[in-house]
Amino acid sequence: MSEAKHKNRGAVRWHHQSPTPQMSRGRLLAITAAIAIVSGVTFKSVTGFNGGGESAQLETPLDNTQQLETLNGAAPNSTHEKTAELSAPAAPSWREKIVKQGETLSQILQKAGYSNQEIHNITSQPQDGKSLVQILPGQTIAFKPDDAGELVGLRHIKSPLESVTYLRTDAGFVSQTVLRSPKSQETWATGIIDSSLFLAGEKAGLSQRMILDMANIFGGVIDFALDTRKGDTVQLVYEELFLDDKKFKDGEIIAASFTNQGETFNAFRYTDVNADTNYYNEDGVSMRKAFLMAPLDFTRVSSNFNMRRLHPIYKTVRPHKGTDYAAPTGTPVYAAGDGRVVQAGYTRANGNYVFIRHGDKYVTRYLHLHKRRVKSGQSVSQGQVLGTVGSTGSATGPHLHYEFLVNGKHRNPRTVYKDLPKATALPENEMANFRQTIKKANTQLAILNANNNMAMHNSSSSNDALN
Numbered sequence: 001m002s003e004a005k006h007k008n009r010g011a012v013r014w015h016h017q018s019p020t021p022q023m024s025r026g027r028l029l030a031i032t033a034a035i036a037i038v039s040g041v042t043f044k045s046v047t048g049f050n051g052g053g054e055s056a057q058l059e060t061p062l063d064n065t066q067q068l069e070t071l072n073g074a075a076p077n078s079t080h081e082k083t084a085e086l087s088a089p090a091a092p093s094w095r096e097k098i099v100k101q102g103e104t105l106s107q108i109l110q111k112a113g114y115s116n117q118e119i120h121n122i123t124s125q126p127q128d129g130k131s132l133v134q135i136l137p138g139q140t141i142a143f144k145p146d147d148a149g150e151l152v153g154l155r156h157i158k159s160p161l162e163s164v165t166y167l168r169t170d171a172g173f174v175s176q177t178v179l180r181s182p183k184s185q186e187t188w189a190t191g192i193i194d195s196s197l198f199l200a201g202e203k204a205g206l207s208q209r210m211i212l213d214m215a216n217i218f219g220g221v222i223d224f225a226l227d228t229r230k231g232d233t234v235q236l237v238y239e240e241l242f243l244d245d246k247k248f249k250d251g252e253i254i255a256a257s258f259t260n261q262g263e264t265f266n267a268f269r270y271t272d273v274n275a276d277t278n279y280y281n282e283d284g285v286s287m288r289k290a291f292l293m294a295p296l297d298f299t300r301v302s303s304n305f306n307m308r309r310l311h312p313i314y315k316t317v318r319p320h321k322g323t324d325y326a327a328p329t330g331t332p333v334y335a336a337g338d339g340r341v342v343q344a345g346y347t348r349a350n351g352n353y354v355f356i357r358h359g360d361k362y363v364t365r366y367l368h369l370h371k372r373r374v375k376s377g378q379s380v381s382q383g384q385v386l387g388t389v390g391s392t393g394s395a396t397g398p399h400l401h402y403e404f405l406v407n408g409k410h411r412n413p414r415t416v417y418k419d420l421p422k423a424t425a426l427p428e429n430e431m432a433n434f435r436q437t438i439k440k441a442n443t444q445l446a447i448l449n450a451n452n453n454m455a456m457h458n459s460s461s462s463n464d465a466l467n
């Protein structure tokens with residue numbers, strides 16, 4: 001950690017272009033060629049948005065005064081009032097309050113000095129008054145007094161995409177809901193891995209959600225904890241959502257490519273005729289496999305180089321029937337596939353352990369857990385947390401010992417997937433549509449991959465200027 005000052009240590013060099021409206025093939029070529037030349041420079045995400053629900057509250061859509069126009073039509077003198085508001089900021093205006101945990105609308109309005117009668121007037125509003133009972137922490141309540149200090153307007157900003165405004169009229173409060181839809185733009189990111197995918201992606205400003213989404217897509221084909229290598233490359237084509245020309249959040253991954261130790265895996269988002277959306281490789285085979293390659297939160301596995309340091313210890317354990325993942329105590333351990341817990345308990349050798357049966361043929365075992373989170377007999381689904389990494393039983397340090405049995409015989413979890421049932425593929429009659437749908441994204445990935453290779457070959461030379 002003390003060596004963190006070294007600039008490129010532990011970094012994925014992400015080149016992040018944003019936004020890229022309608023990436024044409026030509027445009028993409030031009031941009032990526034330029035990126036390749038400046039390889040070695042770490043690009044921060046232009047927007048620096050971190051994703052996640054709470055960030056949504058950063059947006060303050062109080063300024064879209066146009067929506068009041070309609071409502072004001074019902075209110076006498078409203079046109080005048082509105083003009084005054086726009087030209088003379090001294091007039092009473094909206095006051096905002098972010099709702100705290102456990103806070104009710106009544107409490108908020110009482111604190112602001114409004115009477116119970118006024119509060120009743122607005123919450124008894126027939127159309128939307130009831131929804132004011134369900135204000136949630138993190139949402140915004142804005143209210144507007146008139147010159148006399150009486151409540152003339154209230155706005156419940158449920159999210160940057162939805163708000164309800166209540167305005168006082170002679171006939172009582174009227175409400176209007178405003179729903180906004182963000183504009184989606186396609187963008188892309190590409191990176192070369194130096195060590196940990198997650199830490200480096202985070203450092204480079206790619207949102208956590210994007211990195212985790214990508215890891216989930218490839219969770220059935222790549223063991224991110226043990227297989228990631230320096231020089232692996234990753235490309236993403238994804239959506240960014242904008243409100244008022246500001247990035248609101250990341251959208252969906254449209255396509256992704258991961259080249260791991262020379263082998264490239266592509267994944268494409270596709271919605272089938274039953275309206276189910278999943279990721280498929282270029283042949284229409286689902287990326288969702290019966291088993292995860294790494295049954296734990298790989299982001300906590302600090303680096304695969306640690307594993308090598310640990311290996312000498314476990315070599316003395318003979319015979320070793322599983323895979324060891326060194327990870328900090330408390331790292332979540334996942335069910336590798338859907339199944340049922342057949343044993344969960346403690347022994348001196350295994351420590352806290354969980355065994356899962358998947359159908360008739362397969363059993364997976366998880367040993368040395370710090371905590372168990374499931375009970376014998378319980379059904380579990382793929383990715384469900386079974387417990388956490390620990391060093392209970394005969395373990396010299398915190399790690400997950402993972403075993404895979406086929407028909408009662410131990411198999412190497414790292415290679416057994418080759419003999420597992422094939423993942424589901426799209427039906428033949430849907431393949432034409434699938435190929436058409438992924439065509440553009442497939443081309444984009446190919447170009448990004450080609451340029452990434454070029455960047456890798458050039459990156460060792462220099463950071464020459466563009467002239």
Ligand SMILES: [Zn+2]
Nearest residue numbers: 322323324401
């Ligand atoms: Zn082990």
